[in-house]
Amino acid sequence: MELLHRTALLLLLLTAAALCWAQEGQPCTCLRNKRTTNCTMRSGTCWCTSVASQVAVNCTALTSKCLLMKAEMAGLKKSGRRERPKHAYVDNDGIYDPDCGNGNIFKAKQCNGTSCWCVNTAGARRTEKSDTDLHCSELVRTSWIIIETKLGERSTAVDAAYLKDIIKKEFGKRYLLDPKYISDVVYENPYVTIELKQNLSQKTPDDMDIADVAYYFEKDTKGDSLIQDETLFFNISAEPLKFDQTLIYYVDEKPPEFSMKRLTAGIIAVIVVVILAIVAGIVVLVITRKRRGKYQKSEVKEMNEMQRELNP
Template sequence: MELLRGAALLLLVAAVCWAQEDQSCTCANNKRTTSCTNRSGICECTSIGSQVTIQCDTLTSKCLLMKAEMAGLKKSGRRERPKYAYVDNDGIYDPDCENSGIFKARQCNGTSCWCVNSAGARRTEKSDTNLQCSELVRTSWIIIETKHAERSTAVDASHLKETIKTEFNTRYLLNRKYINDVVYENPYITIELKQNGSQKSGKDVDIADVAYYFEKDVKGDSLLQNGMLQINISGEPLKFDQALIYYVDEKPPEFSMKRLTAGVIAVIVVVILAIVAGIVVLVITRRRRGKYEKSEAKEMNEMQRELNP
């Protein structure tokens, strides 16, 4: 009898565990997922476009998010770039990701390849497929420049700073120690995130992922299931107009003069031509002045000879 009871108890426990593992769930921190299953209280899903399993109790890496977005763009037939592009980046592209979700150091698109940082931003010139990228350089400092829409009430800078820190902590799971500063100059807001490799633990979210989530919120394309970003200051919602993101890596980028835009090159050429033209005019003027002075001296000598025969 005891054996039967023990067997029945084991079957009951197994059934409960099986039911819990097969229970469907919703990924709170990533909309771009499929095949979600609750395993031991943690929602695990498959990231669209890469088939990588992610855990939904934290942020998904930027690389996997970009890959999922590209999968959606290809499916819908859209090919245009996003409205807001990254500074020092080429906008959205279909990245190669490691199994851990981070960017591979070398990214390619057809016949051209380039090296990226840990935020996926291009840090070298585009080259052919023979390009080698020895390491994935870490982005340790991210500067987010944004501004808010017109308001009927003034914004208290200290209140705004504390509210943004709290929101980044609760919404994006970012430890407050990585929010270096929040500066407000009406209507512009600058948010500085700093996180070097030695500071970041395995449980900490990456500042590059946080910046990407925030940018998506500003663009009205939130990746979170709990709706859009809502920040209230003095009883009035703070609506963000745009976001510009700058990446500072642990090693300087490796761009050359080739990266200068045609407009910048044209300005440089015009300046150089103006300098050359100025030098030419100066030389010609000095030569003419010299000839005039010689001629004047000759005439004076002749006049003196006539007066003193």
Template sequence: MELLRGAALLLLVAAVCWAQQDQGCTCAKNKRTSNCIGNDTGCWCTSIGSEVSVRCDKLTSKCLLMKAEMAGSKSGRREKPKHAYVDNDGIYDPDCENSGIFKARQCNGTSCWCVNTAGARRTEKSDADLQCSELVRTSWIIIETKHSERSTAVDASRLKESIKNEFKERYSLDPKYISDVVYENPYITIELKQNVSQKSAQDVDIADVAYYFEKDVKGDSLIQSGTLNINISEEPLKFDQALIYYVDEKPPEFSMKRLTAGVIAVIVVVILAIVAGIIVLVITRKRRGKYEKAEVSSKGSRALY
């Protein structure tokens, strides 16, 4: 009987230890981790980017944190695709087709440029002779936003569903065009993807949706009634800002001309300084050579006497 009780006790202890080892946990000292497992020594997680196991009740080394930051996100801001760009020109008076889409070439006074289907400039500004052969489609839009302080935490899985539902209700966007929603407190990244082959005549364009959302966030809503309403844990999600990145089906055609006048001026000054330094060095060497020749000649003259 005593033997059976001892065996039962051992099984109970083993079961408790096994349960503790498989218990999930949250890394208190490092949010850039995954695959967290709790055991009798605490919470252990895998550091993103290095696959190194770290103890979560202690600070993670700077080296691992930097590697994780480069591998995934930076303060919640994800790495953007190679050809993603922001429209830095702001609002302008566009030329539109009768269907309402942008004309491929836009002009303002004597300057002209080519745009994508979102109306964002994708070439250098040029003169009136500029030709834009096609209106390049923006098939991928990345909305980077963040929310203000909250009294309750944001559930990432509920956030994705809430955004899909609100975008469908408010902007009539089919949820299939929201390819991803990534959350890292307080940043939210919403990715919209819509190829020309996917879009039907009844579908809204993702460029229009992004513009409406941006206006809602700025408090300048284009919709008459109602406001952007995304609730998480029965608390409204209030957005502080919105940054829109565009990825076209063809890469943009920017060059060194895109540099600002200030940057160009700095480059010119640096080049002039280098040239001036070389000139001074050459002149100094020439003078030194003449002095050395004169000194040798003077010594030779003394030797003759």
């Protein structure tokens, strides 16, 4: 009987060893850390490489916060949601009545009454507002547009490679944009970054301008489509994509010329308030010390008089 038990135990050990040997080197999934790559089974344990640090982590335990934060920051940088080109900027002025020149493009100088400013080929203001004497020497081309948007909630997952392909296809179909002008599509659930690049030397008379394409897409995602009887419809896994919180960043061939004059008044006001507060504090402190000094002198005088009376 004892021999039978030992034989059964030995068989179990051999079976476990065989299973471990069969799994050795096989791909695996790190259940406790999704920010990992190159996951393989080693001695029955799933081991992976932590993103951005190249450190091996044991997936049966929790990964350290330091490695997790490092991996998260690497993902954010890669997605482009936080790091953008140095001179990328958003048009915060909204719609205005533009002055269109030859070829129905924006004139370099735009005015609204007595206020004027310079714009790029996308019509976005790239200088401070000034009076009508403002001179805009040229219409600077917007050669790079970054579209940041967010996918609505879905019941099915989205494959990043497939999303990139379908966006290129639909941009060509809906906005007539040559796919070569879509330089990249980055997806990090739920955010999507679409980069459009088009130098003047690349653009032919028949090519759609990336500024026009971005404007059409922005209108589509905000429920104000410019295309008759047709709404934006991207379908993945029999479920439509819904875009939200769209932002458009412009990168011109020359840096914008904002002088930050708008902020000067606010900064000066803050400085004035701080200085006044400091001065008021000093005045109160001086007055308090003077009063305290008077009280002390008065007390000393009274004490001297009392001593004289006691010692005639």
